Amino acid sequence: MRFSTRAIHAGDELENRTGTVVVPIYQVSTFKQSQPDTGAGYVYSRTANPTRTALESCLASLEEADHALAFASGMAAITTLLLSLLNQGDHILAVEDLYGGTRRVFTRVMQNFGVESTYFDGTNLRDYEARFKPRTKIVWVETPTNPLLQIVDIAGVAKVAHSHNALVVVDNTFMSPYLQHPLRLGADIVVHSTTKYLGGHSDLIGGAVMLSDSKLYEKVQFAQNAAGAVPGPMDCWLVLRGIKTLAVRLERHCSNAKKVAEFLAGHVKVSRVIYPGLTSHPQHDLARKQMDDFGGMVSFHLKGGLHSWQELLKHLKVFTPAESLGGVESLIEHPSSMTHASVPKEERDRIGVTDSLIRVSVGIEDAEDLIADLSTALEHV
Numbered sequence: 121m122r123f124s125t126r127a128i129h130a131g132d133e134l135e136n137r138t139g140t141v142v143v144p145i146y147q148v149s150t151f152k153q154s155q156p157d158t159g160a161g162y163v164y165s166r167t168a169n170p171t172r173t174a175l176e177s178c179l180a181s182l183e184e185a186d187h188a189l190a191f192a193s194g195m196a197a198i199t200t201l202l203l204s205l206l207n208q209g210d211h212i213l214a215v216e217d218l219y220g221g222t223r224r225v226f227t228r229v230m231q232n233f234g235v236e237s238t239y240f241d242g243t244n245l246r247d248y249e250a251r252f253k254p255r256t257k258i259v260w261v262e263t264p265t266n267p268l269l270q271i272v273d274i275a276g277v278a279k280v281a282h283s284h285n286a287l288v289v290v291d292n293t294f295m296s297p298y299l300q301h302p303l304r305l306g307a308d309i310v311v312h313s314t315t316k317y318l319g320g321h322s323d324l325i326g327g328a329v330m331l332s333d334s335k336l337y338e339k340v341q342f343a344q345n346a347a348g349a350v351p352g353p354m355d356c357w358l359v360l361r362g363i364k365t366l367a368v369r370l371e372r373h374c375s376n377a378k379k380v381a382e383f384l385a386g387h388v389k390v391s392r393v394i395y396p397g398l399t400s401h402p403q404h405d406l407a408r409k410q411m412d413d414f415g416g417m418v419s420f421h422l423k424g425g426l427h428s429w430q431e432l433l434k435h436l437k438v439f440t441p442a443e444s445l446g447g448v449e450s451l452i453e454h455p456s457s458m459t460h461a462s463v464p465k466e467e468r469d470r471i472g473v474t475d476s477l478i479r480v481s482v483g484i485e486d487a488e489d490l491i492a493d494l495s496t497a498l499e500h501v
């Protein structure tokens with residue numbers, strides 16, 4: 121079956137006892153142990169819960185993976201994955217323009233257990249080879265990166281990493297499984313913050329790991345149950361509900377983002393727009409090859425820095441200033457003082473996260489209203 125059909129139906133085959141059209145919320149912690157066992161196999165909801173099983177089945181289907189595991193947050197998914205795959209002395213190679221929380225867990229949690237990490241501009245395939253160490257176990261990729269929306273060549277990275285026996289993990293949160301298929305391109309593991317596009321309504325926190333290697337799956341599943349960072353049934357149900365409209369939402373996110381990017385690119389108060397769908401993006405060709413469309417995230421540089429951002433903010437009515445992304449409503453943020461404030465200023469300036477940079481998560485409102493809102497606010501900048 122195709123994507124939109126799977127988004128709506130994958131997982132519901134598990135729920136045929138009463139004929140409910142949507143999977144119910146199994147708000148329970150423990151299950152009767154029948155003698156003989158009825159075969160449903162549920163014991164205790166940390167280990168498995170039917171609503172979570174339906175979500176995991178759906179997530180696996182969307183990422184074209186044999187297995188998926190759901191977690192209480194994107195960071196819970198990432199941390200559990202690291203704990204299950206790495207040992208003391210192992211090394212992670214990561215692109216530098218990385219989600220801040222991921223970098224924080226690498227440097228401030230995993231480092232305490234003797235796991236090292238190296239960061240570099242992962243956009244040029246020639247830069248990888250020399251950075252591998254004997255114990256590099258994971259190459260960690262985000263693409264497009266956050267907030268600079270640079271594109272990393274997943275298939276190219278997979279080739280180099282596999283020649284060093286390292287696993288490739290792709291954080292596919294910015295694209296969602298609708299727009300980018302890392303496992304098809306050779307990645308080994310996909311992670312998501314389901315808080316973003318998969319949930320899609322800014323009303324839950326969740327995460328997921330998808331993979332096809334059964335041995336690795338058993339390890340991560342063991343850690344999921346052992347460490348216990350699992351989502352509750354209600355949150356699983358909300359993600360399942362969000363996923364049903366993923367395809368139609370993403371269509372609108374992409375078409376709105378393109379219109380917003382084109383509007384900003386022609387504006388005198390804007391010095392540069394970064395959107396993979398614009399031909400001015402330095403990696404537009406790779407983006408076309410690797411992604412089915414260009415997503416809902418747009419970054420741009422305002423002429424005038426911090427003061428201009430503050431003025432812009434005062435006059436916006438539709439865009440909400442907030443962290444996070446991927447919901448139906450448009451959000452706007454200033455990475456250097458918000459999402460990336462914990463990155464030291466010299467490092468921010470070196471990689472291009474300067475005070476003039478603004479990031480927007482373009483929602484699914486009417487594009488005309490989004491453009492009018494930006495247009496009015498920019499007049500005051």
Ligand SMILES: *Cc1c(COP(=O)(O)O)cnc(C)c1O
Pocket residue numbers: 193194195196219221222262266291293294312313314315316325326327
């Ligand atoms: C939000 C986000 C995370 C973390 O997910 P939470 O659900 O907030 O824990 C990880 N990676 C990316 C790319 C994100 O945007």
